[in-house]
Every structure is written in structure tokens, then in C-alpha cells.
Amino acid sequence: MSAINSPVQPLIAAIGQVLLGKEHQVKLALACLLARGHLLLEDLPGTGKTSLAEALARGFGLNFRRVSFTSDLLPADLTGLNIFDSQRSHFDFHPGPLFSQVLLADEINRASPRTQSALLEAMANGRVSVDGTSHPLPEPFLVIATQNGLDQGGTSPLPESQLDRFMMRLNLGFPARESERALLQGQALKATELASELTPAHLQALQQQVQTVHASPALLDYVLDLLARSRDTGRPGLPLSPRAGLALLAAARAWSLIAGRDHVLPEDVQAVLTPVCEHRLDGGQSRGEGGLSRRLLGAAGGLR
Amino acid sequence: MGLLTAAAWGVAPFSLLGGLSLSLLVLTALKLREAKQRREYRLVSLLQLVTAGLLGAQQGELGSSLLQGLAVLVALAGLLQLELGEVTNLGKLLRRSGQLVLAALPMALVLFLLFPRLGPFSDLGRLGQFGAAATTGLSTTLEPGTIATLTQDRSPAARVAFPGGGPPPASQRLWRVLVHGQFDGQSWRSLNAGMAGAGMAEADIAAGPDPSLGAPQTPGATQVWLSEPNGLPEVPWSGAGLPLDRHLKRDGQGQLRHDGSVGVRKLYSLAAEPAPATWRRQAPTAQDLQMAAGTNPRLETLAAGWRRQGSGDAQAVGGAKAVEGAKAVEGAKAVEGAKAVALAEAWFRQQGFRYSLSNPLLPETAPLDALLFEQRQGFCGHYASALSALMRAAGVPARVVSGYRGGTWVVPLGGSAFLDLRQSDAHAWSEVWIAGEGWRTVDPTLWVLGGTTGGDPAATSVQAPSAGADRAGPLDWVARQWWGLDLAWGEWWLGFDQRSQERLLQRLLGPYRDWAGALLLVAVALTLALGLAAYGWLRRRGEGDRLQQELNQLLRSCARGGLVPMPGETLGQFGQRLRQARPLLGPELEDFVGLLQQLRYGRPGAPQQQGLDRLSRCGQSLRRQLRRSPS
Numbered sequence: 001m002s003a004i005n006s007p008v009q010p011l012i013a014a015i016g017q018v019l020l021g022k023e024h025q026v027k028l029a030l031a032c033l034l035a036r037g038h039l040l041l042e043d044l045p046g047t048g049k050t051s052l053a054e055a056l057a058r059g060f061g062l063n064f065r066r067v068s069f070t071s072d073l074l075p076a077d078l079t080g081l082n083i084f085d086s087q088r089s090h091f092d093f094h095p096g097p098l099f100s101q102v103l104l105a106d107e108i109n110r111a112s113p114r115t116q117s118a119l120l121e122a123m124a125n126g127r128v129s130v131d132g133t134s135h136p137l138p139e140p141f142l143v144i145a146t147q148n149g150l151d152q153g154g155t156s157p158l159p160e161s162q163l164d165r166f167m168m169r170l171n172l173g174f175p176a177r178e179s180e181r182a183l184l185q186g187q188a189l190k191a192t193e194l195a196s197e198l199t200p201a202h203l204q205a206l207q208q209q210v211q212t213v214h215a216s217p218a219l220l221d222y223v224l225d226l227l228a229r230s231r232d233t234g235r236p237g238l239p240l241s242p243r244a245g246l247a248l249l250a251a252a253r254a255w256s257l258i259a260g261r262d263h264v265l266p267e268d269v270q271a272v273l274t275p276v277c278e279h280r281l282d283g284g285q286s287r288g289e290g291g292l293s294r295r296l297l298g299a300a301g302g303l304r
Numbered sequence: 305m306g307l308l309t310a311a312a313w314g315v316a317p318f319s320l321l322g323g324l325s326l327s328l329l330v331l332t333a334l335k336l337r338e339a340k341q342r343r344e345y346r347l348v349s350l351l352q353l354v355t356a357g358l359l360g361a362q363q364g365e366l367g368s369s370l371l372q373g374l375a376v377l378v379a380l381a382g383l384l385q386l387e388l389g390e391v392t393n394l395g396k397l398l399r400r401s402g403q404l405v406l407a408a409l410p411m412a413l414v415l416f417l418l419f420p421r422l423g424p425f426s427d428l429g430r431l432g433q434f435g436a437a438a439t440t441g442l443s444t445t446l447e448p449g450t451i452a453t454l455t456q457d458r459s460p461a462a463r464v465a466f467p468g469g470g471p472p473p474a475s476q477r478l479w480r481v482l483v484h485g486q487f488d489g490q491s492w493r494s495l496n497a498g499m500a501g502a503g504m505a506e507a508d509i510a511a512g513p514d515p516s517l518g519a520p521q522t523p524g525a526t527q528v529w530l531s532e533p534n535g536l537p538e539v540p541w542s543g544a545g546l547p548l549d550r551h552l553k554r555d556g557q558g559q560l561r562h563d564g565s566v567g568v569r570k571l572y573s574l575a576a577e578p579a580p581a582t583w584r585r586q587a588p589t590a591q592d593l594q595m596a597a598g599t600n601p602r603l604e605t606l607a608a609g610w611r612r613q614g615s616g617d618a619q620a621v622g623g624a625k626a627v628e629g630a631k632a633v634e635g636a637k638a639v640e641g642a643k644a645v646a647l648a649e650a651w652f653r654q655q656g657f658r659y660s661l662s663n664p665l666l667p668e669t670a671p672l673d674a675l676l677f678e679q680r681q682g683f684c685g686h687y688a689s690a691l692s693a694l695m696r697a698a699g700v701p702a703r704v705v706s707g708y709r710g711g712t713w714v715v716p717l718g719g720s721a722f723l724d725l726r727q728s729d730a731h732a733w734s735e736v737w738i739a740g741e742g743w744r745t746v747d748p749t750l751w752v753l754g755g756t757t758g759g760d761p762a763a764t765s766v767q768a769p770s771a772g773a774d775r776a777g778p779l780d781w782v783a784r785q786w787w788g789l790d791l792a793w794g795e796w797w798l799g800f801d802q803r804s805q806e807r808l809l810q811r812l813l814g815p816y817r818d819w820a821g822a823l824l825l826v827a828v829a830l831t832l833a834l835g836l837a838a839y840g841w842l843r844r845r846g847e848g849d850r851l852q853q854e855l856n857q858l859l860r861s862c863a864r865g866g867l868v869p870m871p872g873e874t875l876g877q878f879g880q881r882l883r884q885a886r887p888l889l890g891p892e893l894e895d896f897v898g899l900l901q902q903l904r905y906g907r908p909g910a911p912q913q914q915g916l917d918r919l920s921r922c923g924q925s926l927r928r929q930l931r932r933s934p935s
Contacts, residue, residue, distance in 0.1 A: 216905045263906045266874040297872035303855065304874050 008034075008206065008258055011059045014196055017189045018055045019048050021179025025172055028275050029056060029144075031254035033203070034210050037167020037247060038123050038143040040108075040279065045148065047172045050104060053144040054191035057102035060203040061196070062140065065100040069111035075118035079128045093130060098122055101138050101200065108145040113156050119143070120162045140203055160238065160283045167247045168272070169279035206257070213253040214263040222266050222304050223249055226273070229299040230281065237281035237292040244280045251276050266304035270297060328355045346386055352379040366786075366793040377401050407842060410834035414827060417808065444494040444536065446484050446685055446704055446732060460783075461708060461727045462531040462540050465720040465791045469526065471713045472542070478733065478745065479540040479725065481707040483557040485591050487696065489599025490671055492689055492704045494538075525573035528720075530791055533568055537561045540707055540725070544581045545574030558583035558705075558743070584742040588701035592737065595696045602673040603690070607697030610647045641700045641738040645746055648694055652687075652751040659683060659752050687748040688732040701737035705745075706730070716788030724784060850916060851904055854923045858896070861930040875901060889929050896922040 008030060015026045029052055032039045041049045050066065057064035067078065080096030097103060098119070105119060122128050123143050127136045145166065147158070163169075175183065182188065215223075223245060231239040240248075249264075251272040256264045274293040281292040332351040339345050356375045359368065380401030381394070462479070466472070484492035525548055531539045539552075541560040547553070549572045553561045558581065562570050597604070658681040666674050672690050675682055688704045695702030709731035711723040733747040859869065867885055869878050879897035883889065899919045903912070 214905075214907045216908075218904045265876065265901055265905050267876050270872075270874060294872070300872060303859065303869040303878055 011196055011198060012258075014194055015052075015055045015059055018051055018191050018194055019172075020182050020188050021176045022048070022052075022172060025170055026052070027255075027258055028168060028170055028272065031251055031258055031272065032168045032275075033060075033140070033142050034206050034254040034257065035167060035247075035250040036140065036207055037251065038145070038165065040163070040166040040169040041144060041146045041172065042148075042169055043146070043172045047174065049144070049146045049172060050106075051191050052172065053102060053104040055194050056142070056144075058191060058194045059196045059198060060140075061199045062101035062142075062203070063138075064102040064104070065097045066104040066106060067097045068106045069108050069115065071110055071112060073111045073115050075115050076130075078115065078119055079122070079130055082131050082133075091131075093133070093135060095135065098128060099135075099138060101140055102142045102144065105143055105145040107148055109147040109157050111156070113159075116156065116158065116162065119145075120165050123165055140200065140207065160280075163279050163283070164241060164243055166279065167251060168275040170275050210250070210254045210257050213257055213261075215249060215253065216263065218304075219264050219266065219269070220249075222269060222300065223252075225300045226269070226296060230277075230296055232299070235299070236295070238283050240277060240280055244277060248272065248276050273297065328358065342386055346383065349379045349383045349386070352382075366790040369793065377405065380404055407838045410838060411831055414831050414834065444482060444484075446482075446492040446689065446706055459727050460532055460724070460787075461534070461729065462529060462725045463722045463787050463791055464530075464540075464711075464725070465528045465722040467525055467528060467720070470721075471723055474710065476542070477710050477723070478543070478731070478747075479708040479711075480543050480558060480560075480705050481534075481538050481540045482536070482705070483559050483735075484704040484706065485557065487594060487596065487693060489596030490668070492692070526576040527574040528791055529570070529572050529574075530787070531562075531570045531572075533570075537563065539570055539572065541574060543583075544577060546577045548573045548575050554581075554583065556583055556586045557703075558586075586743075588737045592701035592703055593696055593699070595693070600670045600672040600693065600697075602670070602677050603693060604697045606651075606676075607694050610644055610694075610698045613643075613647060641695075641736050641744070642741075644695055644698045644700045645736055645738075645744070648691060648748075649751055652691075652748055653754075655680065657681065657687070657752045659749065684747075684749040685732045687752055688734045691746065691748040692734045692736075695734070695736050703735050704732055705735050706732040709733075714784045714788065716785045720788055720792045722788060722791050724787070851900060851919070854916075854919055855900060858923050858926055861927040865930060886930070889926065892922040892925045892929075896926055 012023065012026055012030065015030075016023050019026055029039055033056060041052070043049060053066075054064055056062075067073075076096070078096050078098045080094050080099065082091040082093050084090075085092050108116060108119070111119075122137060123141075126139075126141060127134050129135070174180075226248070227240050227242075227245050229235065230237065248269065252264050252268040255272050256262075256268040259268070261268075273296070277296070278293050281296070328351060332348055332355065335344065335351065336348045339348055353376060356372045356379065359372055377398060378401075381397040384397050384400055384404075464479075471477070482494045484494050486493040527542060527545055529540065538559045539562045543558055547560070549562075551563050552572050552574075553563065555561065562572060564570060595604075655676075660681040661683055663679065663682050663686070666672075666679070672693050675686050676690055685706075688706075692702040692704045708725045708729040710729055711725040713721065714724045715721040731749075733745060733749070735743045736746050738744045855875075862868065862882060865886075867882060873881075875897055879893060883893055886893075896919065899915055899922060903915050903919065
């Protein structure tokens, strides 16, 4: 675990200047980005969700847009629509905010299920169809959705099937006292002031690299054991889907790349297990901080 | 967990015997009551194992052996539960303790075959003298009436198997238990009545050559007995045979005594003896002529008549001269025994006595007179008493013997065929001293029933009046199957004594007497080899590839120091914890962890064998360090 030479370490440090004292969450969000996954942030307003999304986008020089989801938001408001150009007698496609590399979907659970589903389909397929024409979404494409954990009552909570599309669910949480003091002292940078030399090409290269991180048969056994344990009858929580297994392995690969290794260790799997699996295990009902995942770890037993 | 151990305790007391085990049992039960901590439960389980072992040394019947086995299994399961923690599946626990028992089996077998049969272990039965509750059975005092109660009792008395041979012919199925030599005019008493140990030493000396170790070519057991508790130290036997058990003693009267507890079932075996039994030639004493003169005047008159008839016979001069004490009897001239018996038989046959189980009570004064001359009906006890009294009155030494006659030959589906003796097979007969021949068995009941003395009793079965001895219900059938197994178990479990051990060794090692050293060596070597094999087998089962072996070895070393992986812990995390717990360990720890991670999870490009060798070296060094600094 001696790997300070990773190319993303400067970026993590830089984002750390925007989001004080949140290095772990920053690394997890970055791992999610590198593993081509989407991120669900669940926290109170004002805990830095937007800052994180924007900093990630700027760190790789990606364009960034933010949409506040409201109950009257329509799918077309996201995807864009065809507008008739009377001079040329031709429909022009005006892309919506979905066509950005990093999209921050604020309070996703306040939109109608129809709109949610439009977003999630775009997330899954990487393309958007409007009036029969399909338009590819930009590469890379990352959705960071937030939902207000305390506010779920009057809204449309995401169903389990759609939660499964998010690779990770993160809680940013309150900053530590020292970090908050620094924040109050104005030492935090604004996301717009973030300086990074990385480009979208770098990101794509890193994403390619993640796929080549070696996962040995022993490690696959571990992941398979975890999945199998989650499907044991009598165990609390929902069983993990094969997609969850893919997400877990991809996230673990990204995590080990960030740690500067070329192979995945069980530690990597364990580090990403809670963000990747907890929301799939509890079906969206946050019960505790990763309790179900921790029980799963204990159940998989054996020194790995 | 507590429940589990408690359950084990429910099992053990069934086979309770012996002061030591009893106190252990009480101790353990008390400990279980107050136990709170793990190590206390552990102690309880271990105590339970020890107790089961002690009981095993004392009680070798099939039933108790099975119970003991069960108790051991449950105790092991309790221990496993303690050591493994969260396993709650009882079946799984029992299966694992079964595996443990299997692994211990080779060692147990070697010890069973070769462990010297001496010292306190095989002697523990002597402690078990308590709890000799009086049980129905033969009585040391034979008064008219006591045997009647027995005859109506269908409960089992004893079983006997004849290894290497079928049942003896019906005429020889007389199983003697008690010899009643003391006559007071009313009742016949057994000599050492009520005192199990008293007079044993002399009796044993009188019994002639002790069946000791030196006897070459001692044959195997020819009678294996399983006798129900009857409250007496005397146990049934055929009257011939060499005891194969150190608890068994023959006495001069032909009684076989077992010095174990009288309230317990006894399993013992006898070997064939080429020479005729010594007790048959044991000369009578004054006791055998003792007669309460005047208590039965008509009987004495009858006998006096025979005496006159007999003395007229020229050949029957001083038949009683063999007896020193015969002078104590009035009228020193006595009739010759065989003649007296013949006279008595003739007289009995012409009297028209009736065999009957229910008879009016005999009067207190002159009971035998009343029997012979007024009532004229009775059963074996009556007639045996009367005949023996008549013989004594005629000056011929005689006594009454009680025991069992006949029995049902049972061939169960499994186990050994055996002769099943019930309390209803109880019988009494006379023994008369015939000069030059010894003690002759004379059964007046046969005369009464119209049979011949010692002739062909198949024609006249004494069993006939006892109403359907063979009417076996389904429960009887099950019980007989069980007893058959029980006897078979006894034949090789209890029957395997010092002599069988010597025979086995002699067969294995040749006829050398000085194989003690070799024996020890062989035993140790065998035990070690089997133990190692079992250990290796278990290890091979538990481990996969070489990486896992290395890791498991290190983990064992750590576990000895109390450091075990927690659920869900990774190798790296465990390494860090180990480092914190043992800061003095060398850098091999990190090397080991790193290498293992690299080999297990890294790209396969690296030279595998080289890495494995390095890992093995690091592991060795670590284990050495862990051993040297235990904390």
C-alpha cells in the first residue's frame, strides 16, 4: 500500500482544498467516476454536495450542469427537444441539460417518477432518444444525484430497481471541527478556483486503466462469496444483484488504482462495499451507517 | 451451551456406579449449577469426560457402554461449542464430535488391546459396594415357601452363552448358585449367609490351584454369563469351569462368588477345565451331617429304618467313616450313600407324592413330617429339603443346592445365541455324598414327577408345571435380541482380559516370554504412527493450496498466543493488528503479508515458486519468533 505516485493524488489534494476534511468521500466519488458509475449523494442541504460535483467536473476539465428536480419537471426539460426551424423547414434538436459531462441532479426524489425514469434510462444507456432519433450522450458522462434524506416523506422515493443504477451512495456528513473552523476562516477554495492540469482525455485513459487492474481468482472468490452470502435466506437485507457484483468489482478496481496498485486486494473490496452495496441491501431505506454491509463482511468469514 | 452440558448430564447417571464416579458426578452437577464463565463450562465438560471414562472401566454392559458413548459424544459437542463459539446447530456439533471420536479410535484400539490389565483401573468395581438394594431372587435361607414365590416370577434371572459350542444337553442344565448346608429342622441356610467377604480366603484356598497367569494354553471362555442382580454375591454357574475374572472365586462347596457389588448386573466368563471340579471331591464336614434331632420324629424313624437295612448290607461298612465328624451323629453306624439314595428313590416313587405349586403352609413344628406323611404335595424346595434331611438322618452327608434348571435356548437375529434363565426356572435339589464318588446330584423332584435320576430328563421336564415357560410375547422377543447383542458385547469387551491379551501377543510375537519391552515399543510406535496419520489426515482435509497452508501455520502460531482473525478481517488488517500486539516481531511480518497478498491477488507474471519459497522462509522465521516471545 505504498502508492503516492498515483496520477490522481494531486487531484485528490486539490479537491481536498475545496471540500475540507472529506478526503475519503472525495476518493470514493473519484473511484465512482473512474469506474464509469453514477453517484447518489444523500445528505442535508449545505453539506457540499454541489461543491463536490463541481470540483470533480473541473478537476478533469469536464463541463458541468445542475438541474434542480421539482415535481413539475418534465422529461423533455432534461433531454431537450426538437424545435421547428421555419426558415429551413427542419426540426432542430436543442439538447437539454442532460447533455453535459457531469450532471448534478438536485433532489432527484422530488421529480415525478416519469422524469426520474427518463434520467435513469439515459444513465444506463448512454444515449437519449427524442422523437425517434437517438442522440449519444457525451463521454465521459457522470450523474451525481442528491436526495434529501430527511425529506423523503412527501416525494417520490427512488424504487429499488433504479437505485441499482447508481454505483455508489455516499453520505458526506458534517465536517470535523477543525475542518469546519478552517471553512469558517475562509480557507476553503471555491470549486471554480480549482486548478488542475488534467483533461477529459486523462479521465478516459484512467477509465481504461481501471478495467485492466488485475482481479485474481482468489479475489473473485471473495466477491462471489460476498454475493452468495447476501443471498442466503434468513439474512437481513435484499440480495445483491449481478449488476451489484459488477459495480462492486469495478469500484474496487478503481479504488486500488487510486491507491496505486495494479491488482485488487480484499481491502479494496471492503473499502467500497458500503457505498456500493448498502443502498442495494437496504432498498433505499437508510437504516444505519453501513450496518448491513458490515454484517455481510463478517458473514463472508475467513482471513482474505 | 449450558443446556447442552446439562443434557449430557441427563445421560450419565443411568450408568452410575462407584463411589468415585458418584462423587465426581455430584461435583460436576454442582459445578454446572454455579458455572458462569467459559472456563467453568469447560471444566464441567472435562469432568464429564473423566466420569464417563471411569464408568466405562466399571460397567461394560452394552447398554451402559452405549450410554457412556453418548455421554462422551455430547460432552465433546459441548466442548466444541465452547471452543468454536457461535455454532448452534446441534447436529453439526454432534457430527464433529463424532469425527473427533473416530480420529481417537485407532489410539483407543491400541490401548484396549495392549494396555496392561492391572492396577486400579480394572479394579474399580471393588469400590462399588454401596447401593446393594435387596432384589428378589434366591434366598440364603431355604424354607418351604420361598421358592414358590420365585416360581411365579417371570423376570429374567440370567443369560448364558456358550462360545465355541451349543447348549449343553438338557440333563446337564443345572445351574447352581447357593449351597445350603446348615439345617435346623425347619430351614436350610447357606453357610456364609449375608457375608460377602467372610470366609472367602479359606474357601478360595480350598478351591485348589488358583487359575493364575502361568497356565499355558489356557482355553478361551466356554461360558459367558450375564447375571441379573439378586442381592447375593453368589452367581450361577454350571459347577465346572475355570473363572476368567479376578473378581470370581470358587469355594469348597461349589459356589461361585463375585466380589463386585451385589446390586449390579454381572458379566463374567468361565473357561473349560479339563480336571473335574474340585468341590465334588471336597470331603464333607460335620456340618453336612448336622441334624436338629427330634424336630421331625417320623422322618427320623423312616431314616433309621433305612439305616438298619443298609447296615445289613455287608459292603456298606463305614461309608460315613470318611467323615470325621460323623461321630457327632447319634448312632455312629451309618449306611452307605448310594444304597441310601436307592432306598429313598424307591420310597419316594411309591408314595405317590404330588407336585404342586400352591400348598398349604406347613406347621412350625415338624414341618417335614407334615410334608412327607400328611400333606404329600409340594415342589422342588420341599422335596429337596426332605430328601437331604432324610439322608442326614440316615447318616449320609447331604445338603440342599438351589439355583436354576433348564432355561430357554434363544437364537437372536444378531449377537450370540444364549440360554435364557428366568426366575421361574429356579430350582432346588439335593447333593449326597457317595464315598468314592463325591457329591452326587440327586433331584427328588424328578422322582415325584416320575422321571429317572439323572437319566433322560427330556422325557420329564421339571418345567412342565411352571406353566408355559416359552410363551414369549413380542416384548420378550425384543428383550432377547437385545440380550444376545449384550452378551456378544460382553464376550469381547469384558472377556478381553490379561490372558486374552497374552494370547494375542504370543500369537503376534511368537512364544517369547520376555516381550514386555518389545510390546511397549510396538505399542508406542503404533500409537504414534496412527496418531500422526490421523493428524495428517485431518490437516490435509482442512487445507487447500500451499499458500493457505503457510497462512494456516502462521495462524496456528498466533492462535497459541491468543490472536485470532476476526470475522471479515483481511490479511492486511490482521497483519497490522499482529504488529500492534507484537511490536517486537521482525520485518518478516510485513514481508509475509506483502508476499502472500502478491501471490494470491497479484498478477500471475511473477515467478511463483520463488515467491512461495520466500513466503515459507518468512513464515518459519515468524513462527519461531512467535514461539520465543509468547506475549
